[in-house]
Every structure is written in structure tokens, then in C-alpha cells.
Amino acid sequence: MVEISPKHPRYESLMIREKLVKGFKDGYVVAQGLIAHGRGECFDYLIGEETIPPAIKAIRAAAAALLLAKHPVISVNGNVAALVAEDVVKLAKSVNAKIEVNLFHRTRDRELKILNVLKSYGAEEVLGVDDDLITIPEIFSERRRVSLKGIYRADVVLVPLEDGDRTEALRRLGKTVIAVDLNPLSRTSRAANISIVDNIVRAMPKLLNEVNVQKGLSRDELVRILTGYNNEEVLREVLTYIMSRLHKLSKDLNLI
Numbered sequence: 001m002v003e004i005s006p007k008h009p010r011y012e013s014l015m016i017r018e019k020l021v022k023g024f025k026d027g028y029v030v031a032q033g034l035i036a037h038g039r040g041e042c043f044d045y046l047i048g049e050e051t052i053p054p055a056i057k058a059i060r061a062a063a064a065a066l067l068l069a070k071h072p073v074i075s076v077n078g079n080v081a082a083l084v085a086e087d088v089v090k091l092a093k094s095v096n097a098k099i100e101v102n103l104f105h106r107t108r109d110r111e112l113k114i115l116n117v118l119k120s121y122g123a124e125e126v127l128g129v130d131d132d133l134i135t136i137p138e139i140f141s142e143r144r145r146v147s148l149k150g151i152y153r154a155d156v157v158l159v160p161l162e163d164g165d166r167t168e169a170l171r172r173l174g175k176t177v178i179a180v181d182l183n184p185l186s187r188t189s190r191a192a193n194i195s196i197v198d199n200i201v202r203a204m205p206k207l208l209n210e211v212n213v214q215k216g217l218s219r220d221e222l223v224r225i226l227t228g229y230n231n232e233e234v235l236r237e238v239l240t241y242i243m244s245r246l247h248k249l250s251k252d253l254n255l256i
Contacts, residue, residue, distance in 0.1 A: 013041065013049070016083060016201060023082030028113035030105045033079045036161070043182040044199050046242045051206060054237040055198040061229035062158070062178045062194045063210040064222040069156035069176070072097035073127075077104070079161050080200065081114045086121040087204035093122075094211050097158070100150035101128035104163060136169050144169075159192070160200050167191040180204070184238040195231055197238045 004014050020037055023029030051059075066072050074088055074097050081088075092099050101114050111129045118126050127150035134152050136144045144166075146152045157170055160180035164187025170177050171191055179192035180203050189195040196203050214222060 012201075013044075016041075016199075019082050020079060023078060026113065028110050028117065029078040029082050030110075032105065033077070037079060040161075040182040040199070043184075043197075046246070047182075047197070047238070048245060049199070051198050051202050052238070052241050054234045054241065055196055055203065056206075057229065057234055057237075058194050058196040058231075059198075059203065059207050059210050060214075061226055062196060062207055063214050064225040064229075065156050065176055065178060065194060066091075066095040066097065066158065066211060067214055068219070068222050068226060069095070069097075069154075071154045072156045072158070073150045073154040074099050074158045075102045075151060075160070075162070076100065076114060076118065077102065077161060078110065078114060081117045084160070084200055084204045085117050087208060089118060089121045089123045091158075091204065091208045091211065094208060094215075098147075098150045098154070099123055099126050100147050101126060102146060102151065102166075106145070136166070136173065159188075160204070162188045162192075164188045164191060184235050184242075189235060193231060194229065195235060197235070 004018065008014060017037070020029055020034055024031065024034060072095055074092050076088060076099060088099060091097065099118060101111055103110060115126050115129050127147035132148045133145045134148050136146055136152070151157055151170070154175055156176045156178065158178045159167060159170070162179055162181065167177050167179060167188045168191045171193070177192045178194045178196070179188050180196045180198065180200050181189045182197060182199060183189060184195070184197045189197065196207070214225070
């Protein structure tokens with residue numbers, strides 16, 4: 001990767017870009033993933049490049065959902081592997097979740113490379129590559145192929161950086177879907193049960209930490225956290241936060 005000084009004012013953002021570019025050069029991030037990141041980065045600017053209060057609410061509910069789940073699964077694509085593979089493996093171990101590779105632009109080469117990335121961080125089992133797959137109805141991309149032991153069986157699915165089609169399909173199958181998406185207006189955010197509107201590099205460590213905190217709670221307390229969560233309300237709070245922030249910036253911005 002290109003060497004970037006930690007003193008650079010855009011250091012964190014530039015490092016994310018470099019990780020994705022490396023994943024692209026290594027063959028497991030696709031060009032479309034780079035475009036998707038650029039779109040997400042725009043929304044990250046709007047929320048101030050920090051984890052905002054509505055996202056904290058969603059992270060808290062997501063942790064409870066994962067801990068209550070009987071068969072939780074974390075779905076991984078190229079961008080997720082490039083940015084938070086280590087966090088994915090740690091979270092999966094913490095909540096006893098399966099990890100499954102699921103790709104819109106699926107090739108055997110990409111599957112194996114993402115598998116190797118995950119295993120390099122300690123993943124013992126990765127589904128969606130060499131196990132039995134089944135087709136989810138009403139999806140017309142390669143994402144329709146899911147593992148019989150993973151997403152097909154799951155009751156809770158964490159789908160960071162997801163597309164709306166499969167989120168909607170998973171909901172129709174009766175699964176609880178947790179999304180990580182910087183765009184509060186996307187079909188993914190609106191269709192998911194729990195939408196974490198945050199950058200995945202901030203959201204995943206915070207989700208892992210929240211899981212570890214909630215492990216000390218009773219099942220009844222976890223149920224209260226989850227049933228008290230309202231995703232539509234949280235998405236409204238995100239939009240209100242953005243509008244208020246932009247209004248403040250429009251008054252305070254020094255253009256000289």
C-alpha cells in the first residue's frame with residue numbers, strides 16, 4: 001500500500017481507500033466495490049465521520065439480536081474482507097456465529113481469496129465456498145446462492161455492505177437482518193430489521209465491544225433491548241441528525 005503519514009488530516013479515510021485498492025489488486029475486491037465505497041464515504045461526511053447516537057442504539061439492538069440468536073450468520077463480501085476481516089472473525093467467535101462468503105460478482109477465484117483472508121485472521125470454518133449451496137427465490141444475482149448450513153438456516157443474519165434485493169428476500173424468509181450501511185435512504189437500510197448507519201470500520205469494533213458488555217445480561221434483559229428497538233424511528237433520527245448538522249454547518253462554514 002501507499003505510505004501515508006499519520007499526520008495527514010485525511011489519514012483514516014485514505015487508509016480505508018488503500019486497503020480497498022490493495023484488495024482490488026489482490027483480486028477479491030471488485031471495481032464496483034470501490035464505487036460503492038465512494039458513495040458511502042459521501043454519507044460518512046454528512047454524519048461527521050463519527051458514530052452518531054442513532055447508530056449506538058442500532059448497535060445495542062444488534063448485539064442483543066446476535067446473542068439471542070440460535071443460528072447467527074455473518075455475511076462477508078470483498079469490501080468487508082478488505083476492511084474488517086479480523087473483526088468479523090472475533091465477532092463470530094464471540095456470538096458463536098457462522099461466517100459465510102456471499103458475493104454479487106461471484107467467481108471461484110474471489111471466493112477462495114476471501115476464504116484465505118478470513119482464515120489468515122483465525123477463521124476455522126467459512127461457509128459459502130466449498131459446502132452445499134441452495135438458491136433463495138426472487139433474487140436474480142449470484143447472491144441468491146447461500147449455504148444450507150449458513151444463511152439458509154440462520155435466524156439472524158448480519159449483512160454489512162449489502163444490496164437491497166437480498167435484504168428484502170431474507171426478510172421475506174422470516175430472518176432478522178442486521179445491516180451496516182452509511183446510506184440511511186438505501187433499500188438495505190429501510191428493509192433491514194436493524195440498520196447501523198455508520199462506517200463499517202467503526203461499527204464492527206463497537207458491535208464486538210457491545211456484545212462483550214451484554215454477555216453479562218440476562219436473557220430477559222436482552223429481549224427488552226431488542227423489543228424496545230424501532231428501526232424506522234432510528235432512521236428518522238439519522239436523517240434529523242444530518243439535517244441539523246448541515247444547517248449548523250451552513251451557518252458556521254467559513255468559505256474564505
